[in-house]
Amino acid sequence: MTEPERKTDIGPPHYGQFLHPVIKANYGKWKYHEIIEPGVLMHVSETGDKLYSVRVGSGRLVSTDFVREACDLADKYSQGHFRFTSRHNMEFFLTDLSQLPALKADLAAKGWPIGGTGHSVTSIVHTQGWVHCHTPAIDASGIVKAVMDDLFEYFGKHDLPAQVRIALACCLNMCGAVHCSDIAICGVHRTPPKILHDKLRHLCEIPTTIASCPTGAIRPHPDKSLKSVIVNEERCMYCGNCYTMCPAMPCFDAEKGGVAILVGGKVSNSKTPPAFSRLAIPWIPNNPPRWPETVAAIRKILTKYAEGANKWERVGEWIERIGWERFFEVCDIPFTFQHIDDYKFQAYDTYRTSMHFKF
């Protein structure tokens, strides 16, 4: 018998073979860019070449049919090349601007929106949710769809004081790393795990389960014959880490799980340093299929920001300037015990030590 040849560790294909000819010819030679209309970028090279990139929203969770349709458009307009952005948008490349109206018409026929550049709300970076993950408190793609339907007017326009970047994570693990977004949507559980003692001893390794708890809330069960664990519920912050290690510790509750909103983060260094998003709303009910309360809360924050921010101010810069006490007031958000940090060493950093506050 001949050994079948099995390739491993070849890594991804070299990007060089995927570059659009104009990109290849002008690699590293770009001089400047303009955004000639929302969603349409023009890059100008030192060689004088121009490349037009047309940015198109996508749901991230897509089918091969969708990808093939995008390929058809790329063959028609983009010499068989296109790319995805770090925020799940697609970009088609035109070398001749006269093709733009035809591309626009084809995109419109599919219902694929153009935008996501500059001072817009662009696609929401998000995670798996109920379509594929085992720890979500909320869905991902459904909330994203509902929020983007509502904020659609901001996707194809440059109407805001600065760019607004929204991200969603369906549990505290934050696969989407939402913790540095202008507006972050985060799924939260609010109940400690229920321990299924007769299953636990068969399914779970007790030392790893105990070690998995970030707050040290899990102990061996005092009744050794049970071969199980107990949870100090006061200490539990419902992260679900234990469930990840041990399926006999489900911590989901259909009614108590929900949405938290954090605001004011950013990653770029422009003007102010990168910043974490901070808690604005600790809990909103989990309300599929369209999460109206979450959608309304985000619209409110966004509109208050759009009204109140100075030119070029990101959400967090606006809040820093007016003060958080004013932010809660203008957005009508009640301030609760949950807003005051009590998690480990990062907490004390957030308490106020000055007389610089407002009434």
Added chain:
Amino acid sequence: MHKTPLLDQLESGPWPSFVKDLKRVAARKPQTADLLGVLERSYKDKITHWKHGGIVGVLGYGSGIIGRYTDLPDEFPGVEHFHTIRVNHPSAWMYTTKALRELCDIWDEHGSSVLNMHGSTGDIIFLGTRTEELEPCFAKLTAKGWDLGGSGSAFRSPSCCVGPARCEWAMYDTLEACYELTQEFQFDLHRPSYPYKYKLKLSGCPNDCVAAVARADCSVIGVWKDDIRIDQSAVQAYAGGELKPRGGATKWDKLDIQKDVVELCPTQCMSWDGKTLKINNRECNHCMHCINLMPQALRPGTERGAAFLLGSHAPILEGAQMSWVIVPFFEMEKPFDYLKELMTNIAEWWSEHGKNRERVGELILRLGMRSLLEAIGVEPAPQQVRIPRANPFFFWHQSDFDAEAKGRRYDTRQGFVR
């Protein structure tokens, strides 16, 4: 097809609907029909119906495949197994349609036809297939030049911004660096052997389009050292309104150079007399604000490289962290030996001292920054801290007395002078 009255409500509205999209596939694939069935059930129950998987994978690899099973296999047999395959994406997510169609062919044949373009780490995520499809799918992928991405306590697929391929601000070749480093760490990508995940993201400039500072243990961010290049006539054009602020990305037609640029410069190192824009470049902290606003008038300098930052991760366990500056400047030229060595040395220190599931940023908090810096041979520099400590509880080592005896001191331009 299952009835999906709740999901159906997500078919309307102007944003592209994943429900509409997936229904097309469901019409020809029972597996994907069952996926929508399970999802509808979650919408009704407000609870996930996925269980954590056992260990599945392809021969010789410890990562790249994530086991996934539904807790309702009797009702939805099509998704009894529904494993994820992570396919390592090409640098900057550039494709030819030929390559993408080949990927679609493979996934139509061996899986659910549902995918993420892309996952948060950057990989192409093939969402859902059966255990027996894994090896054949992998064989077809490698035959077409594709490989799996990382998962678990492994090096994760690095990702990078669009960089020199289509951005004038790239301070180094992010695409080539991403490719080279992915190749360099193939073994660690596919065979989890670290205490926990180890991520790398590469941004070409301080705008950080791949969120490296927040989303990767190892964050490489481009920066320049010399002077911002100014085209004074273009500055005039911005002042006069012939050129639009931020290249047209805003609702404003005209830039007020004094108010919008000079007064918002965080270091107050610019001045404008109505004719000439001046920058005191030694005081510039490379925030990009002025360059972002006037891309035709201002360009970063030509002495280029990158900063290396370390430690970011999402909130679990110790609370979210952003990466800290470790090496404020180094040259990022192919074959990127310095970066490879640095990342290897850091991983060694972390592997030696880290507890299971302790991210490298958490280990630094536990053992102290000095422990890391000494282990990797990086000297202290004021760029590493935002502000020095406020307490007097600092330690002295013999090496400090030795350095003192040698008269070593820090010079803000030259670093340590021995």
